[in-house]
Amino acid sequence: MGLKFERIPAPVWMGPLIPVIAIVVTFILTATLVVLVNANPLEAYYYFLIDPLSGRTSAIEVLVKSTPLLLTGAAVTFAFAGGYWNIGAEGQLYMGATAATAIGLQMHGLSPWIALPLMIIGGFIAGMLWALVPALMKVKLAIDEVVTTLLLNSVAIFVVSALLNGPWRDPISQWPQSPEIADSAIFPKLIPRSRLHLGFVLALVIIVILWFVLTRTAFGLRMRAVGMGSEAARFAGINVNRTMLISALISGGIAGLAGVSEVAGIHYHLIDAISPGYGYTGIIIATLGALNAWGVALAALFIGLIDTGSQTVSRALGVPAYLGDVIQATLLLVTLGMLLLQSYRIRLKGR
Amino acid sequence: MELGLFLTFLVGLIGATLRVATPLIYATIGEVYTERVGILNLGIEGIMFLGAFVGFAVAFKANEAGLGGYLWIGLLGAMLAGVIMSLLMGFFTVTLGVNQHVSGLGITLLSIGLSLFGFRLVFGESSVLPSIDPFPQFSIFGELPVLGPIFRQYALTYIAFIILIPLATWILYRTSFGLKLRAVGENPEAADAAGVNVFVTRYLALVIGGALMAVGGAFLSLAQLGAFSPGIIAGRGWVCIALVIFAKWDPLRAMWGALLFGGVFALQLRLQTMGLKLPFEVFLALPYLVTIAALAIAGRNVAYPGAYLKAYRRE
Numbered sequence: 001m002g003l004k005f006e007r008i009p010a011p012v013w014m015g016p017l018i019p020v021i022a023i024v025v026t027f028i029l030t031a032t033l034v035v036l037v038n039a040n041p042l043e044a045y046y047y048f049l050i051d052p053l054s055g056r057t058s059a060i061e062v063l064v065k066s067t068p069l070l071l072t073g074a075a076v077t078f079a080f081a082g083g084y085w086n087i088g089a090e091g092q093l094y095m096g097a098t099a100a101t102a103i104g105l106q107m108h109g110l111s112p113w114i115a116l117p118l119m120i121i122g123g124f125i126a127g128m129l130w131a132l133v134p135a136l137m138k139v140k141l142a143i144d145e146v147v148t149t150l151l152l153n154s155v156a157i158f159v160v161s162a163l164l165n166g167p168w169r170d171p172i173s174q175w176p177q178s179p180e181i182a183d184s185a186i187f188p189k190l191i192p193r194s195r196l197h198l199g200f201v202l203a204l205v206i207i208v209i210l211w212f213v214l215t216r217t218a219f220g221l222r223m224r225a226v227g228m229g230s231e232a233a234r235f236a237g238i239n240v241n242r243t244m245l246i247s248a249l250i251s252g253g254i255a256g257l258a259g260v261s262e263v264a265g266i267h268y269h270l271i272d273a274i275s276p277g278y279g280y281t282g283i284i285i286a287t288l289g290a291l292n293a294w295g296v297a298l299a300a301l302f303i304g305l306i307d308t309g310s311q312t313v314s315r316a317l318g319v320p321a322y323l324g325d326v327i328q329a330t331l332l333l334v335t336l337g338m339l340l341l342q343s344y345r346i347r348l349k350g351r
Numbered sequence: 352m353e354l355g356l357f358l359t360f361l362v363g364l365i366g367a368t369l370r371v372a373t374p375l376i377y378a379t380i381g382e383v384y385t386e387r388v389g390i391l392n393l394g395i396e397g398i399m400f401l402g403a404f405v406g407f408a409v410a411f412k413a414n415e416a417g418l419g420g421y422l423w424i425g426l427l428g429a430m431l432a433g434v435i436m437s438l439l440m441g442f443f444t445v446t447l448g449v450n451q452h453v454s455g456l457g458i459t460l461l462s463i464g465l466s467l468f469g470f471r472l473v474f475g476e477s478s479v480l481p482s483i484d485p486f487p488q489f490s491i492f493g494e495l496p497v498l499g500p501i502f503r504q505y506a507l508t509y510i511a512f513i514i515l516i517p518l519a520t521w522i523l524y525r526t527s528f529g530l531k532l533r534a535v536g537e538n539p540e541a542a543d544a545a546g547v548n549v550f551v552t553r554y555l556a557l558v559i560g561g562a563l564m565a566v567g568g569a570f571l572s573l574a575q576l577g578a579f580s581p582g583i584i585a586g587r588g589w590v591c592i593a594l595v596i597f598a599k600w601d602p603l604r605a606m607w608g609a610l611l612f613g614g615v616f617a618l619q620l621r622l623q624t625m626g627l628k629l630p631f632e633v634f635l636a637l638p639y640l641v642t643i644a645a646l647a648i649a650g651r652n653v654a655y656p657g658a659y660l661k662a663y664r665r666e
Contacts, residue, residue: 003446005664033468085452087393133643141651146393146452147593151643154586155636162632280460287453320471325464333439333457336449 005344014342019288019299022335029334030327039317047316048309048327057194058308064195066304067265068093068275070203071258072282073289073296074210075127075251081214081291082247083227088134088149089255090279091156092127096256098160099126100263101168101270104181115184119260120202127256128249130156135248139241145248153279161272168270178270187265199261204297206254211293223247255279284332290339303328358497364617366500370575372606372613373508374399374567379591379598379605380519381563385437387523387600388556389536389658393455394440395564396588397462401436402429402565404466407572407579408473411483422486422573426566429573433565436462437557445553448662459588467581485577505574507566512606515563519602532556536656539663549663564588586639593642596650608645615641 031041052058072089079086086092099122107115134148161176168178187198214220222243225233230240262274285303289295310324378399385392392398410425418424436458443454474481490502491509523529534542535552543549567587572579590612598604619634 005448037472087452087456137643137647141647143646143650144596146391147589147596147646148643150589151586151593151639154589155639158632158636158639162630165632166630280456283453283456284460320468322464322468322471326461326468329457329461329464333443333454333461336453336457337443337447340447340449 005340008344018338018341019295019335022288022331022338023302025334025338026327026331029330030323033323033326034319037317037319039319044313044317044319044323047313048306048324051312051316052305052308058312060191060194060196062301062304062308063200064197064266064304065307066300067197067199067203068258068262068278069281069285069300069303069307070200070207070297071261072255072278073285073300074203074206074282074293075254075258076279076282076286077289077291077293077296078210078213078247078254079251080286081227082223082244082251083230084135084138084244084248084251085146086131086134086149086248086251086255087146087283088131088152088252088279089258089282090275090277091149091153092130092252092255093259093262093275093279094153094156094160095126095130096123096259097263097270097274098163098259099123099256100185100260101178101181104185104264105168105179107182107185110182110184112184112188115182116187116198116264119185119264120257123256123260124253125256127259128253130256131248131252135245135252138248139245157272160270160274164270164272170269176272180268181263185264186268187261195266197261197265199265202257202261203300206257207293207297210296214293219243219246255282258282281328284328287332288335360621362498362500364614364621366503367617367620368610368613369501369504369508369512370613371616372609373505373511373574374570374587375591375594375609375612376511376515376567376606377507377570378564378567378588379594379609380515380602381560381567382591382595383560383598383600383602383605384519384523384532384556384563385560386595386659387532387536387656388553389539389656389661389663390440390444390553390557391451391455391592391660392437392440392458392557392560392564393452393592394436394458394462394561395455395591396584396586397459398433398436398561398564399568399571399588400459400584401432401462401466402568403572403583404470404568404579405429405432406565406569407483408469410573411481412473414483421483425573426569429565429569430562433561433563433568434558435561436565437561438554440561441554441557444662445550445557448664451660451662470579480578480580482576482578483573486574505570507570507574516602516606523602528555533656536658539658539661543663543665553663564591567591590639590642593646593650596653597642597645599649599653600656611645612638612642 027045034041034044052062075089100119103119103122134145137143137148138145164176170177170179190196222238225238226240226243234240258278285296285299288299306324306327310321313319314321382395406425406429409428410421413421413424440458443449444451486505488503488505492502531547531552535549539549571583594605594608597608615638619637623631623634
């Protein structure tokens with residue numbers, strides 16, 4: 001017994017249907033865990049999916065949670081679409097956050113019109129620089145970027161923790177955290193008395209740019225050609241190394257922006273838990289969004305919803321909030337499997 | 352420094368190096384086997400994490416139930432969990448043949464999520480970290496003078512160096528199963544034509560690999576710590592991925608890679624206590640940076656298995 005794959009493109013209506021089916025399948029699979037803690041799965045899913053959207057405060061909170069995810073999702077998409085496996089968005093985010101803090105601490109008495117652009121540019125550059133070494137090792141020495149970007153994630157977290165326990169240690173706080181950044185360096189709120197901040201707009205702008213570059217520019221076309229197969233792209237006269245290097249660096253820069261946004265929009269100082277794995281979640285989002293800008297946006301909003309919901313579920317039903325992580329990982333795997341349906345018809349085949 | 356002191360330092364360093372290298376040897380050899388059949392298993396970090404958790408949880412419960420060999424029962428539990436996760440990895444990369452990078456990361460995220468969820472489920476939110484009596488250290492040569500600390504090791508360390516490495520090398524190069532593994536990883540079409548079942552071989556390699564990765568993780572919770580914490584693996588799985596390339600997919604070279612990382616790690620632990628005026632995180636980052644540097648020197652233009660990252664479909 002085995003599976004038989006016939007290379008038949010799926011009808012057009014399958015495309016948008018796949019994520020929907022994937023979500024349903026995921027919830028059915030993870031229901032077993034909810035039952036394990038003696039909770040009602042339907043009730044749990046109500047808290048996951050409906051409850052956060054039913055109140056103004058929590059609905060806004062979904063957007064807040066989505067903000068870093070939109071950015072890391074876009075970052076990963078930019079790399080993956082170009083055939084560069086940047087698994088280092090987490091580390092690049094930490095570096096962006098570090099740069100934003102370094103700049104933000106110096107901005108006392110300056111106008112936000114100076115402080116904010118400086119932080120955004122600084123964070124972008126820091127993320128780029130952190131992505132530079134693996135990217136260079138990839139194009140110059142042919143060393144697998146997956147490994148190097150992953151290893152640098154651990155290093156980035158050590159760098160942040162060294163800063164927080166050393167030069168940036170806030171003497172007033174009992175936790176390792178930096179002093180607060182200058183008022184002018186804080187992202188303004190979009191809605192008064194909420195946590196929604198300028199970073200959300202920044203993230204949406206990046207999504208639009210992502211869409212534009214991927215689909216409307218010659219560079220985007222070259223990038224996707226490289227992503228589909230570097231040999232063919234090279235044959236077509238594309239400078240594969242240069243294209244890959246640029247998409248790797250921009251990807252790192254965007255991931256750096258996620259760090260800027262978390263520091264300037266949420267925490268106002270650097271902490272070592274600045275990201276609970278947003279860089280890795282970015283990979284989930286890029287896959288769910290099928291490396292398409294609008295898909296990524298929707299996926300980020302959905303994961304933001306799950307993130308918000310997992311807190312609610314935990315409070316209301318006593319289900320460990322880690323259920324949210326399990327759901328996200330399951331969703332990633334289910335979607336990945338279902339994407340096959342787009343290009344193949346799968347049949348069970350007896351021997 | 353006085354010679355006697357230096358000797359004590361050196362002997363302690365070597366002993367610690369062997370201990371730090373142990374989990375890496377299990378997991379790296381596990382990854383060597385999976386990559387030899389053409390599958391990059393980025394689930395390694397998660398499977399180690401899951402192995403550490405399941406090993407600990409099972410041992411804890413077995414101990415509570417008053418079972419004698421609770422640590423070994425825990426180890427078996429960890430291996431079983433590793434096998435289950437590898438089968439899932441196999442479903443995606445062998446049966447469905449979808450992207451290996453994303454499948455592996457999915458397995459890692461799922462394993463970590465399930466472990467943390469499971470930890471809450473089993474141990475609740477108590478403020479005291481649950482712990483057990485871990486595996487003891489002993490010397491198979493009895494108590495030696497001077498060299499004692501080198502040979503005072505865990506059983507799992509002895510097994511890794513004396514049994515696992517030779518056995519893994521022998522199986523890979525000297526048995527027909529090993530030949531099948533290599534053939535499937537180099538050229539699945541040819542292996543299939545020669546009558547090798549590509550799918551079964553790939554699944555078997557994944558299962559062996561997953562069990563070894565889980566042992567690597569469980570070593571940390573059952574031997575080194577006697578406890579489980581979320582920071583227990585801390586990127587060691589990724590280090591193993593690097594070591595596999597450094598080792599050019601050879602179990603014996605994997606040992607040297609693991610010893611290199613273990614040596615730098617053990618050295619930085621000692622340097623930290625010597626009162627150097629550097630933040631300790633610099634030392635913590637050192638083994639990762641050395642691994643990257645080693646990769647830059649030894650990992651250039653290495654010959655990956657021919658079918659690396661490639662799904663096999665009979666069409």
